[in-house]
Amino acid sequence: MVIIDAHEDIAFNALNLSRDMRRSALDTRRREEDTDISHHGGLCMVGLPEWLSGSVAVVFGTVFASPTRSGAAKLHTYTTAEEACALGRAQLDYYHRLAGECEQVALIGNCADLDRVLASWESEIPQVGIVPLMEGADPVREPAELEQWFERGLRMVGLSWMTGSRYAGGDSSPGRLTDIGRDLLAAMANLDMVLDISHLAEEAFFEVLDRFEGRIIASHANPRARVSGPRQLSDEMIRRLVERDGVIGIVLFNSFLRPDWTMGDPKDAVTLDDVVAAIDHVCQVAGDSAHVGVGSDFDGGFGAESAPSGLDTVADLVRIGPALNEAGYSEEDITAVLGGNWLRLLREALPE
Numbered sequence: 001m002v003i004i005d006a007h008e009d010i011a012f013n014a015l016n017l018s019r020d021m022r023r024s025a026l027d028t029r030r031r032e033e034d035t036d037i038s039h040h041g042g043l044c045m046v047g048l049p050e051w052l053s054g055s056v057a058v059v060f061g062t063v064f065a066s067p068t069r070s071g072a073a074k075l076h077t078y079t080t081a082e083e084a085c086a087l088g089r090a091q092l093d094y095y096h097r098l099a100g101e102c103e104q105v106a107l108i109g110n111c112a113d114l115d116r117v118l119a120s121w122e123s124e125i126p127q128v129g130i131v132p133l134m135e136g137a138d139p140v141r142e143p144a145e146l147e148q149w150f151e152r153g154l155r156m157v158g159l160s161w162m163t164g165s166r167y168a169g170g171d172s173s174p175g176r177l178t179d180i181g182r183d184l185l186a187a188m189a190n191l192d193m194v195l196d197i198s199h200l201a202e203e204a205f206f207e208v209l210d211r212f213e214g215r216i217i218a219s220h221a222n223p224r225a226r227v228s229g230p231r232q233l234s235d236e237m238i239r240r241l242v243e244r245d246g247v248i249g250i251v252l253f254n255s256f257l258r259p260d261w262t263m264g265d266p267k268d269a270v271t272l273d274d275v276v277a278a279i280d281h282v283c284q285v286a287g288d289s290a291h292v293g294v295g296s297d298f299d300g301g302f303g304a305e306s307a308p309s310g311l312d313t314v315a316d317l318v319r320i321g322p323a324l325n326e327a328g329y330s331e332e333d334i335t336a337v338l339g340g341n342w343l344r345l346l347r348e349a350l351p352e
Contacts, residue, residue, distance in 0.1 A: 001335050002057035002121060003317050004342040006249035006295035007198075007220035008046055010061040010130070011091035013299050014098075016075045017041050022102055024049040025313045040075065042303020045313045048104060051128045054315030057121055058108065058342070060156065060219055060295075061130040063091045065139055070163050081141045081166070088139025092152055095130055104128060109153050110351040131346070133196060133219060136161035136170075143180065143187040150191045155350065157188060158196035158219070160204065162231070168208075169201030171231040176203045177211075185212050194349050197221075198295075202230060202237070209240050215349045216241060218248040220295035222256045223281040232256070235285050242286045247341045249295020250278050254306050263302075268309035272323040275308055279320075279337060280327065289333040293341045294320070 013019045017037050019028055025047040032038055051059070065087035068077040078084040099107045108114050108129040117129035133156035140146055140157075159168040159181055167184050169175025177185070185208065188195060194215045197205055209216070218241060224232035233241070233248065241248060254261045254270040257278055261270055282292040294317060304312050310319050321334045329337070 001055065001321075002118065002339050002343075003055050004058040004293065004339040004346075005056055005298070005314065005317065006060045006217070006247075006293055006342055007133070007135075007251070007297045007300070008059050008061060008314075009064055009135075009297070009300045010046065010059065010098075011094040012062065012064045013041060013046075014094055015090060019044060019299075021046065021098065021105075022048050038303065041299055041301070043305050045298040045304050045307065045311075047313070048102070048128065050313040050315035052104065052126060054313075054318050055121075056128060056314055056317060057117060057126070057339070058114070058129045058131065058346070060133040061095055062133050062135045062300075063088050063139065063154065064135040064161070065091075067138070067161070067163055070161075078138065081138060084138040085141050088134065092132060092149070092154065095132055096153070099130070105130065107132070107153055108346075108350070109155060111347060112352070114346055114350060131155055133194075134158060135196070135219075136165050136199070137167045137184060138165045140184065143183040146184065146187040146193075147191060150193065154193075156194040156196050156217070156219070157184075158198055159184065159200060159208070161199050164201070168204040171199050171201060171229075174201040174203060174230070176201075177207050182211065188212070189214050192349070192351070194345075197241070199231070202234075205237060206240075209244065215345065216244050216246045217345065218246065218295070220249045220251045220297045220300075222251050222278050223285070225281055226278050227256055227259045238282055238285045242291045245291070245345075247291055247293050247345050248282055249293050249342075250275065250282070252294070252296045252298065252307050252311060253300075253302050254308060257308065263306060267305055267307070270308045272308055272310045272319060275320055276323050276327045279324065283333075289329065289336050290341055290344075292337055294338065
């Protein structure tokens with residue numbers, strides 16, 4: 001069984017925090033002990049050795065630029081479309097460079113690439129495949145430019161981040177799609193790109209579902225019934241995604257799993273049972289286990305200190321399987337949740 005994680009900020013951490021993804025996460029932690037990096041990223045959870053030891057065969061690697069208005073001190077941020085574009089291009093270039101320099105990392109742009117990565121796990125040199133996903137579309141200066149991003153390997157786009165974008169409102173900055181956002185949706189449809197609705201304002205979410213006929217996912221979003229707030233998905237939003245055969249990646253951040261947990265609280269106050277509860281809620285709303293997966297968001301502004309007990313690095317994603325089994329899920333269900341659902345979507349959405 002291979003595992004697929006639908007959301008990791010790999011390039012952002014490499015370029016902003018100087019983390020070398022080829023190193024072990026534990027080695028990175030040791031190197032950062034006497035620095036202030038953990039203030040920005042937490043205790044590192046992601047590294048190539050952990051991907052490999054944990055059978056994490058595919059990761060959706062984000063292209064994410066933080067707007068200056070977010071207040072992210074000491075990080076590369078943008079105030080203009082040109083600045084956002086430069087940051088986004090640098091991150092996409094990083095993925096190409098990483099794949100070119102490391103034989104155990106490959107970029108996935110089509111089904112043939114995906115098949116090669118999966119086949120490598122039957123060899124002595126398994127590869128981790130990265131599918132580039134843009135989190136917040138501001139790096140795309142105008143919709144006509146999207147084809148250039150596609151040709152460079154971008155396959156998935158989220159229109160907005162929490163503070164909103166030129167294209168749509170975000171979860172902390174409500175609003176519908178803008179006119180240029182509607183144009184970007186049309187450009188995505190022409191290129192058969194996948195739309196990620198994570199972080200979209202609720203008004204924009206429902207407008208998107210009415211306008212966009214292509215593949216839709218939530219790479220990293222949790223049920224609002226478990227933790228309230230506009231960042232999470234209501235049951236109606238979950239049902240609408242299921243109707244579109246979308247997949248929802250559960251975020252493994254403690255405050256998204258328990259409403260009473262805040263940053264600085266003990267890690268072990270949240271357990272794998274809380275992860276199972278979030279997965280199970282989506283399954284109960286959907287009526288099956290075919291529309292939920294993992295979108296960990298590991299190292300996405302939090303680290304091991306803020307992930308559930310039992311999850312110390314990305315290698316521990318496999319531990320979700322036994323927890324689901326104890327809750328009554330079958331091996332077939334577990335395989336679907338840990339990778340099969342995302343694999344189905346990729347096979348249907350990627351070019352041949």
